[in-house]
Amino acid sequence: MTDWDPSKPILEIENLSISFFTRTREIPAVMDFSCSVMPGEAMGLVGESGCGKSTVALAVMRDLGRTGRITGGHIRFKGRDLTTLTEEELRHIRGSEIAMIYQEPMASLNPAMRIGDQLAEVPMLHQGMARAEALKRAREIVADVRLPDPDRILRAYPHQLSGGQQQRIVIAMALMAKPALLILDEPTTALDVTVEAGIVDLVKELGEKYGTSMLFISHNLGLILDVCDRLCVMYSGEAVETGTVHEVFDQMRHPYTQALFRSIPLPGADKNASPLIAIPGNFPLPHERPPGCNFGPRCDYFRDGFCNATEVPMEAVPGHDRHATRCLRWPEIDWNAPPKIGRVTEKRPPGRLVLKMEDLKKYYEVSSGAFGGGAEKVVKANESLSFEAHENETLAIVGESGCGKSTFAKVLMGLETATSGSIMLFDENVQDTPIQARNTDTVSKLQMVFQNPFDTLNPSMTVGRQIIRALEIFQKGNSDAEREEMMLHLLDMVKLPRAFAERMPRQLSGGQKQRVGIARAFAGGAKVVVADEPVSALDVSVQAAVTDLLMDIQRENHTTLLFISHDLSIVRYLSDRVMVMYLGHVVELGTTDQVFAPPYHPYTEALLSAVPIADTRVKKRRIVLEGDIPSAMNPPPGCPFQTRCRWKRLVPDAKCETQMPPVKVLAGGHQIKCHLTDAQLAQMEPVLTRVTDSAGGTGGASGGSI
Amino acid sequence: MDSLSWPLIFAKMAVQFWPVWAALIVTVALSLHFRRRLGLYGKLFDSTVGILGFVIVMFWVFTAIFADLIITFDPLAQISQMKNVSPGTPVPGSDAWYLLGGDHLARDVFSRVVMGARRVLTIAPAATVIAFMVGITLGLPAGYFGGKLDTGLSFIANLVLAFPVILLFYLLVTPEIRQTGVPVVLAAILFLFPVIFVSVLLNSRYFTTPAKRNLYVGVALALGLWAYSGLAFNADPTGLWSMDPNLLNVFVSVVFVNAPTVFRIVRGIVMDLKSRDYVAAGQTRGEGPWYIMLWEILPNARGPLIVDFCLRIGYTTILLGTLGFFGLGVSPESPDWGSTIDDGRRLLSIYPHPAVVPALALMSLVLGLNLLADGLREESMRD
Numbered sequence A: 001m002t003d004w005d006p007s008k009p010i011l012e013i014e015n016l017s018i019s020f021f022t023r024t025r026e027i028p029a030v031m032d033f034s035c036s037v038m039p040g041e042a043m044g045l046v047g048e049s050g051c052g053k054s055t056v057a058l059a060v061m062r063d064l065g066r067t068g069r070i071t072g073g074h075i076r077f078k079g080r081d082l083t084t085l086t087e088e089e090l091r092h093i094r095g096s097e098i099a100m101i102y103q104e105p106m107a108s109l110n111p112a113m114r115i116g117d118q119l120a121e122v123p124m125l126h127q128g129m130a131r132a133e134a135l136k137r138a139r140e141i142v143a144d145v146r147l148p149d150p151d152r153i154l155r156a157y158p159h160q161l162s163g164g165q166q167q168r169i170v171i172a173m174a175l176m177a178k179p180a181l182l183i184l185d186e187p188t189t190a191l192d193v194t195v196e197a198g199i200v201d202l203v204k205e206l207g208e209k210y211g212t213s214m215l216f217i218s219h220n221l222g223l224i225l226d227v228c229d230r231l232c233v234m235y236s237g238e239a240v241e242t243g244t245v246h247e248v249f250d251q252m253r254h255p256y257t258q259a260l261f262r263s264i265p266l267p268g269a270d271k272n273a274s275p276l277i278a279i280p281g282n283f284p285l286p287h288e289r290p291p292g293c294n295f296g297p298r299c300d301y302f303r304d305g306f307c308n309a310t311e312v313p314m315e316a317v318p319g320h321d322r323h324a325t326r327c328l329r330w331p332e333i334d335w336n337a338p339p340k341i342g343r344v345t346e347k348r349p350p351g352r353l354v355l356k357m358e359d360l361k362k363y364y365e366v367s368s369g370a371f372g373g374g375a376e377k378v379v380k381a382n383e384s385l386s387f388e389a390h391e392n393e394t395l396a397i398v399g400e401s402g403c404g405k406s407t408f409a410k411v412l413m414g415l416e417t418a419t420s421g422s423i424m425l426f427d428e429n430v431q432d433t434p435i436q437a438r439n440t441d442t443v444s445k446l447q448m449v450f451q452n453p454f455d456t457l458n459p460s461m462t463v464g465r466q467i468i469r470a471l472e473i474f475q476k477g478n479s480d481a482e483r484e485e486m487m488l489h490l491l492d493m494v495k496l497p498r499a500f501a502e503r504m505p506r507q508l509s510g511g512q513k514q515r516v517g518i519a520r521a522f523a524g525g526a527k528v529v530v531a532d533e534p535v536s537a538l539d540v541s542v543q544a545a546v547t548d549l550l551m552d553i554q555r556e557n558h559t560t561l562l563f564i565s566h567d568l569s570i571v572r573y574l575s576d577r578v579m580v581m582y583l584g585h586v587v588e589l590g591t592t593d594q595v596f597a598p599p600y601h602p603y604t605e606a607l608l609s610a611v612p613i614a615d616t617r618v619k620k621r622r623i624v625l626e627g628d629i630p631s632a633m634n635p636p637p638g639c640p641f642q643t644r645c646r647w648k649r650l651v652p653d654a655k656c657e658t659q660m661p662p663v664k665v666l667a668g669g670h671q672i673k674c675h676l677t678d679a680q681l682a683q684m685e686p687v688l689t690r691v692t693d694s695a696g697g698t699g700g701a702s703g704g705s706i
Numbered sequence B: 001m002d003s004l005s006w007p008l009i010f011a012k013m014a015v016q017f018w019p020v021w022a023a024l025i026v027t028v029a030l031s032l033h034f035r036r037r038l039g040l041y042g043k044l045f046d047s048t049v050g051i052l053g054f055v056i057v058m059f060w061v062f063t064a065i066f067a068d069l070i071i072t073f074d075p076l077a078q079i080s081q082m083k084n085v086s087p088g089t090p091v092p093g094s095d096a097w098y099l100l101g102g103d104h105l106a107r108d109v110f111s112r113v114v115m116g117a118r119r120v121l122t123i124a125p126a127a128t129v130i131a132f133m134v135g136i137t138l139g140l141p142a143g144y145f146g147g148k149l150d151t152g153l154s155f156i157a158n159l160v161l162a163f164p165v166i167l168l169f170y171l172l173v174t175p176e177i178r179q180t181g182v183p184v185v186l187a188a189i190l191f192l193f194p195v196i197f198v199s200v201l202l203n204s205r206y207f208t209t210p211a212k213r214n215l216y217v218g219v220a221l222a223l224g225l226w227a228y229s230g231l232a233f234n235a236d237p238t239g240l241w242s243m244d245p246n247l248l249n250v251f252v253s254v255v256f257v258n259a260p261t262v263f264r265i266v267r268g269i270v271m272d273l274k275s276r277d278y279v280a281a282g283q284t285r286g287e288g289p290w291y292i293m294l295w296e297i298l299p300n301a302r303g304p305l306i307v308d309f310c311l312r313i314g315y316t317t318i319l320l321g322t323l324g325f326f327g328l329g330v331s332p333e334s335p336d337w338g339s340t341i342d343d344g345r346r347l348l349s350i351y352p353h354p355a356v357v358p359a360l361a362l363m364s365l366v367l368g369l370n371l372l373a374d375g376l377r378e379e380s381m382r383d
């Protein structure tokens, strides 16, 4: 280690190939992968799920399990080849020189051990530090990861902390040994946006403070832009493009990178005028890769006999900073040509009123005692919800987990009955009618699309059978043959091959399963569809296709879509109106333009600033939200948002802490639940601004809100 | 004729078992060939333990099926000079041997063990199937609805489980208790569950097309109630379905002690599965609770249930053996392994073979079932 020269890369991966050996075949997960990380540099690794990101990370940790093997190439860490080290030498490097942080924080924490002891164990084990000293260091680090009240945290067990706090502890644990390289594998995927933003800030800051190099894995391009200096785009086991973040984002030289950027909703995208462009086709399985370029079958620039004739090597882009691409045609492609707009659609005007909720309340009684004896507590999951939804309209419902979105959906669907208030569906009051008592017509008109593609279909029933069952229950078709025919039409509608009727759900990809879920929901000619985060578990390139499909069907059937989501980018892209929820309350309601431009509700403002945006020209005002969302069991008095609000001090007489704010109706029917005066609201500045490139190439902030 | 040496005894037995070997070879060859298309069953053939267990179990299953071809003597016939003879003794006046010797009533041990397989392999699986239907029919609603229903049913299940099994058996078969009619009432209750199970299963799926529903449920009810009248009350007019009262007692007791464990397993799985989105999807399209329980949840609980089923057949086999050993239940003539071991026990120190042979048979079957369960568990966890 002494002969390592700090001006050389700290991590150098050269032509790495990794395979997994299962009983039936060899699965080449990563092929010919190269990248290098300089000291103090943050390297991003992006790509769709299954492209081999985690496999690379695990290979660096030499933790590929029983079936995984490195079949070629080298991994040099500080000049030493990790692929040839012994188990003993590796143990020393892991944890003390290289540390890894996983997506699921609890996977790295011992549930039966106090946080303090777990943290202290690291230096005691690796550096033989004394216990007292190790505990002192643990306290410093806990303060470093900005957890409140470090002494209490050190004494706590992992399950007593929230998800965000747990992830901070995992980061603290990784930092205890002062590693030279930190690998983060989707560290924020399981967290809410506001919590995610906090963790990302923390990671960046600690990277600077300790000079740690980072390998940051994510499927979110916006996060990569926030955190990393350089990135490497992966596709189907290969690196397809690598370079500095700014060069790859603004001057990409690989068709896959370009397609990826065109499929994500950046500010300015519009579902009618400039719709997202989904990447056609599916990701190839590792053992079914095409000859030549892996991206060939999905590439717009594919040329037969050329792209599929030879293996494609990584080629440097001259004049750029270590920018390379794995495309044969990159010099001939016109990278500045605007995308072909597939088809521009008309925005349909909202039609008649189909759904009206008035002052809806849903309380749950929970007993706090372990044996049911304790005092009854009331969880106010939904508090005075009022809104209307029209035909043809997409109403987005936005908020962090636990804010009552799913409860709202359950009450609307009739799976739970409301505590009070009214729900009018097509002039029929369904508020007190549980789903069993609703007539078939009402049930089939109001359907739902679920979040988790791996859970939405019954794993032991064929796709066709599941759709036919919905038809049977909705009393569609007069005979089995007729229903069979209708089922095939539904498969056509969601653009799945008819042969899929015979398939089992496990033979389908996530996006395909989600399409079946949509077909099932529309089997009875649904008029109102509640989509609970229908695309959040899908890869970006698939998200665009599924979103598009939903929009198409909506246009066709004049459906009212209630789109539940925490992803503000997609909400901004597809919704007509937005409802923002916090702790069971609607804090803001208005058209998409109203909600995404000032004046904002203070919570909406913070939410907007937390969303990572994959556009180098957008400048974001960073608003840090302190603390976690309070428990619905124990909401704060007064305004629900008062514990985290940065505008609170402008309101006189501590009104925020004592009085529930009234709903303020601003121009155009825009509703905000806040004590701030109109004048104060008018002072709000936009969170996002576009940086316009002046001729000299220096960016200047102008252009106002976008 | 001379007595046979041990190698010859084994050779002769191996020849007697030829239909079993043939059937085993065909089954394994076909399964190996098509294993990629056979789901979990096919995957079983990727595990050595699984194959071993499967082969042992199928050996006994085929033995039960082809018992008539395999036996060398009538298992109940007594040949006077052959009392307690050692294995390989020739039978006078014929050109055959008592391959595994004779028992204290001068019957052929080999043929009795082979016929015993048929006994054991009908009662144990049948009792296990009924126990599963009872456990599933009660476990599903307990797990799905929870609340008071769950509390009540779980309490009863724990009560039954807390009761010493052997004592329970003794109680159920003592004449005084039998006169009170408790076993028949129990049988009447327990045998009702399969009928309910199948009818609800069919009704929940086909109620949308009444014609089909009426046909299926009607047939199921007719067949079910017919069998029910015969088995529970011995009142089948055609006499096709009937059960010896002794056997009925044992059967009912075995079901009674197994059902609560199945109940608990099912209840646990349902609690886990009911939060899945496909269950919510069923609810939001207005499916009834029984459709969701039986068609959406139960099929996805099959993995652990199949594994438990194998283990439970083994357990039931031992239980039946134990009961036979205590002289409970099945008729004294019966060649079932438990009673045979009991019969041989008295002279165990002088003539071990009449007891050792069925004991080994019992052991190998239970071992096979356990290996099979292990193999299934291992394979179902992969992928």
Ligand SMILES: Nc1ncnc2c1ncn2[C@@H]1O[C@H](COP(=O)(O)OP(=O)(O)O)[C@@H](O)[C@H]1O
Residues within 6 Å of the ligand: A364, A366, A379, A380, A381, A399, A400, A401, A402, A403, A404, A405, A406, A407, A408, A631, A632, A633
């Ligand atoms: N069945 C229930 N019993 C008690 N509390 C519940 C129940 N369902 C939801 N809640 C509570 O209601 C609040 C809102 O939850 P939910 O609607 O699931 O939020 P979201 O969908 O936004 O994540 C949470 O605090 C949650 O713990």
Ligand code: SF4
Residues within 6 Å of the ligand: A254, A255, A256, A293, A294, A295, A296, A297, A299, A300, A301, A302, A303, A307, A312, A326, A327, A328, A329, A330
């Ligand atoms: S090599 Fe050909 S197919 Fe592959 S990305 Fe380049 S243009 Fe597309």
Ligand code: SF4
Residues within 6 Å of the ligand: A602, A603, A639, A640, A641, A642, A643, A645, A646, A647, A648, A651, A656, A661, A673, A674, A675, A676
């Ligand atoms: S009412 Fe007060 S605490 Fe609540 S959002 Fe407005 S300013 Fe913030």
Ligand SMILES: [Mg+2]
Residues within 6 Å of the ligand: A401, A402, A405, A406
């Ligand atoms: Mg939710």
